[in-house]
Amino acid sequence: MAPALIESNADAVAEQTFQKDKNQGSYKEAFSQSSATTNYDTEINGSDTVEPAKYPNYLPSRNGSQLIVVKDWDDVTYPPYEPFDAYEHGRDADPSFPNLLKEGVEVKDITANIGAEVHGVQLSKLNRAGQDELALFAAQKKLVAFRNQDFASLPIQEALDFAEYYGPSHIHQTSGAPKGFPRVHLVHRSANDTTSKDFFEERTNSITWHTDVSFEMQPPGTTFLYVLDVPKAGGDTLFGNMAVAYQRLSPEFKKRLHGLKAVHSGHEQAQASIARGSVVRRTPVSNVHPIVRTHPATGEKALYVNPQFTRRIVGFKKEESDYLLKFLFDHIALSADLQARVKWEAGTVVVWDNRVTAHSAILDWQDGQRRHLARLTPRAERPFETPFEEK
Numbered sequence: 249m250a251p252a253l254i255e256s257n258a259d260a261v262a263e264q265t266f267q268k269d270k271n272q273g274s275y276k277e278a279f280s281q282s283s284a285t286t287n288y289d290t291e292i293n294g295s296d297t298v299e300p301a302k303y304p305n306y307l308p309s310r311n312g313s314q315l316i317v318v319k320d321w322d323d324v325t326y327p328p329y330e331p332f333d334a335y336e337h338g339r340d341a342d343p344s345f346p347n348l349l350k351e352g353v354e355v356k357d358i359t360a361n362i363g364a365e366v367h368g369v370q371l372s373k374l375n376r377a378g379q380d381e382l383a384l385f386a387a388q389k390k391l392v393a394f395r396n397q398d399f400a401s402l403p404i405q406e407a408l409d410f411a412e413y414y415g416p417s418h419i420h421q422t423s424g425a426p427k428g429f430p431r432v433h434l435v436h437r438s439a440n441d442t443t444s445k446d447f448f449e450e451r452t453n454s455i456t457w458h459t460d461v462s463f464e465m466q467p468p469g470t471t472f473l474y475v476l477d478v479p480k481a482g483g484d485t486l487f488g489n490m491a492v493a494y495q496r497l498s499p500e501f502k503k504r505l506h507g508l509k510a511v512h513s514g515h516e517q518a519q520a521s522i523a524r525g526s527v528v529r530r531t532p533v534s535n536v537h538p539i540v541r542t543h544p545a546t547g548e549k550a551l552y553v554n555p556q557f558t559r560r561i562v563g564f565k566k567e568e569s570d571y572l573l574k575f576l577f578d579h580i581a582l583s584a585d586l587q588a589r590v591k592w593e594a595g596t597v598v599v600w601d602n603r604v605t606a607h608s609a610i611l612d613w614q615d616g617q618r619r620h621l622a623r624l625t626p627r628a629e630r631p632f633e634t635p636f637e638e639k
């Protein structure tokens with residue numbers, strides 16, 4: 249049986265993987281749902297009795313975001329995505345970052361392999377050159393936590409306009425959105441939500457490594473996540489450096505991975521949403537991407553597979569594919585030496601590059617506290633690969 253957490257939440261923001269139960273013709277959850285859930289059932293538009301949201305304009309709304317409940321694939325809100333020419337602003341950046349990291353700005357690496365924390369920059373005030381530098385800086389550091397930002401207090405449209413410099417927003421197929429802003433992806437667990445207990449009745453941990461919506465033909469690149477309400481302790485987000493994960497492999501193993509492609513599927517996430525009586529906004533898709541992708545600004549190669557959406561290596565038999573993917577997923581999950589966790593505090597905006605990282609929410613905070621974040625998700629180029637190079 250699926251954990252009660254799934255059943256009591258109308259929508260799951262974090263991507264999930266479900267397995268088809270062939271006998272029943274229904275979908276069963278096969279992997280953990282992360283802590284990132286949007287709960288329509290217990291709270292709509294701020295009717296929470298425990299602790300009001302600091303940013304009620306960012307609470308999930310069904311009507312405002314034109315969500316509809318669909319029972320089959322005929323009745324969807326948005327048409328399929330068409331290919332578009334992505335422009336990589338990181339390529340235009342001055343690598344000495346004169347507009348982003350002006351004198352007095354403090355940059356502290358979070359770990360040796362991934363992440364930086366920055367004080368003294370106001371993202372919303374960056375000029376275009378500074379925005380270009382931000383794309384390159386995020387690609388190099390993989391994730392950057394900017395503290396004391398005004399993003400959450402800006403009109404939502406202004407925050408969206410800032411992010412859309414990097415590419416057209418992704419509209420999530422199942423997640424919640426604030427009223428009138430379907431292009432904002434919400435991560436929300438209300439203060440009166442007590443379903444984590446049920447979750448851990450069924451699961452030993454909540455870690456769900458993924459890269460966002462990798463099933464799309466043109467998945468996101470530079471991505472923004474900012475905090476609205478945060479628990480007193482816990483609710484951190486884990487990030488892993490997938491370029492270092494690639495570099496760690498032996499030359500012979502890397503050579504074998506080059507040229508391989510894998511199927512990434514969004515079908516199960518959509519089906520699971522329908523099974524919960526929730527929403528699907530677009531006909532679900534699968535896409536094939538290279539297992540090693542190259543970053544368009546840095547030229548760096550990175551592993552591009554994740555346990556939430558990557559299903560099968562093209563051309564391999566099932567057992568071969570399962571075996572290799574299990575190794576890669578374990579490699580990503582176990583390599584704490586290429587990971588960092590972001591501790592959210594009021595005013596934090598994390599900018600990360602979804603092309604060269606994986607991440608996971610962590611469900612560990614005490615019930616009775618709201619956790620509420622918003623994600624802006626510009627879409628980028630179709631993943632591509634460049635040949636293996638002997639180092």
Ligand SMILES: O=C(O)CCC(=O)C(=O)O
Pocket residue numbers: 262263283284435460473483484485486607608609610621623
């Ligand atoms: O809730 C979190 O910490 C992360 C959620 C997430 O995976 C996302 O917004 O892409």
Ligand SMILES: [Fe+2]
Pocket residue numbers: 262263458459460607
């Ligand atoms: Fe995510």
